């Protein structure tokens with residue numbers, strides 16, 4: 392017997408959207424705890440659970456992170472020859488988005504749990520495992536009535552994020568999730584039909 396009516400679970404999974412605008416309402420400790428407790432039931436390669444979460448909720452911590460990520464963004468864009476106006480507009484937009492997110496969860500990969508340092512596929516599996524737990528957080532948050540979005544910015548500024556948050560040296564940021572109560576209801580972006588992305592091998 393399925394735990395839930397399949398049609399309900401399918402509808403739930405299909406209704407998750409990336410939400411980028413949030414109400415200023417905080418997310419309680421209880422809700423955050425339930426989300427993270429469910430998230431860690433995600434599968435991981437060798438069950439190594441290489442994910443580590445940094446929870447950022449204070450304006451102060453968000454400001455440290457935003458400044459550090461922005462500094463890296465500025466220097467990357469300068470190196471690419473972007474105009475000063477384009478750089479400031481992008482930096483400003485990104486910083487405001489971070490500061491307005493009620494809850495930020497930095498998703499890190501802990502390199503100390505790596506099973507075989509020589510095998511590059513093992514590293515790949517750890518990255519895959521962290522991505523899966525990220526989705527599990529988004530889904531658990533969705534179950535709580537929260538919206539969320541995966542933001543890849545820290546991947547471009549791993550050291551800056553690590554230093555700003557004073558993370559252990561082995562915690563490598565992979566991305567961050569912005570979470571909060573919804574201030575928008577985005578329409579579903581188009582999907583390629585499943586038939587187009589699937590090939591049955593006979």
Ligand SMILES: Cc1cc2nc3c(=O)[nH]c(=O)nc-3n(C[C@H](O)[C@H](O)[C@H](O)COP(=O)(O)O)c2cc1C
Nearest residue numbers: 407408409410411540541542543544566577579580
């Ligand atoms: C690995 C990954 C990185 C993403 N990075 C960003 C990002 O930096 N900024 C952003 O606004 N959305 C980001 N997204 C969200 C995607 O844009 C979104 O999932 C996609 O457009 C489909 O929309 P949906 O999640 O509402 O179904 C990312 C999603 C994934 C899985």
